[in-house]
Amino acid sequence: MIYIIGGTNLTGYKRSIEYAAFNEQGDVGYWTTAAEAAAKKAALLKKQEQKGVLPNEAVVVTYIKAARYSYLEVQRDDGLAAWLAGPVADLPVGTRIQFPNGVVMRNFYSKELKRNFPVIMFVGEFRRVKSLH
Numbered sequence: 001m002i003y004i005i006g007g008t009n010l011t012g013y014k015r016s017i018e019y020a021a022f023n024e025q026g027d028v029g030y031w032t033t034a035a036e037a038a039a040k041k042a043a044l045l046k047k048q049e050q051k052g053v054l055p056n057e058a059v060v061v062t063y064i065k066a067a068r069y070s071y072l073e074v075q076r077d078d079g080l081a082a083w084l085a086g087p088v089a090d091l092p093v094g095t096r097i098q099f100p101n102g103v104v105m106r107n108f109y110s111k112e113l114k115r116n117f118p119v120i121m122f123v124g125e126f127r128r129v130k131s132l133h
Contacts, residue, residue: 054098066112083120096129
């Protein structure tokens with residue numbers, strides 16, 4: 001049996017351990033009954049539906065687009081300000097976004113920006129919040 005550990009952030013990393021077994025022919029995979037496979041597929045679909053809402057929301061205060069990352073200073077409704085780094089995206093100042101929990105780094109120095117961030121959180125995605133108007 002082999003175990004595969006993966007994930008993209010602190011929230012999901014510890015809960016994303018998968019396993020696979022070898023069958024008599026030496027093939028690796030997940031061998032199960034049709035009922036178990038259907039139950040697993042249903043659980044995965046439910047998990048994907050829950051990913052629809054990201055746990056954090058804020059407004060972009062500062063936007064710096066670099067070659068590999070977008071750096072955003074954001075402010076949450078409770079007044080907390082933070083720096084985020086994530087995928088390159090066009091998110092002008094004033095844009096309301098959602099983002100997942102990420103990996104926090106202290107005293108991070110960006111060689112590209114030639115700038116030190118005392119605390120910054122790296123996230124896997126930024127999502128614009130659609131206006132209701």
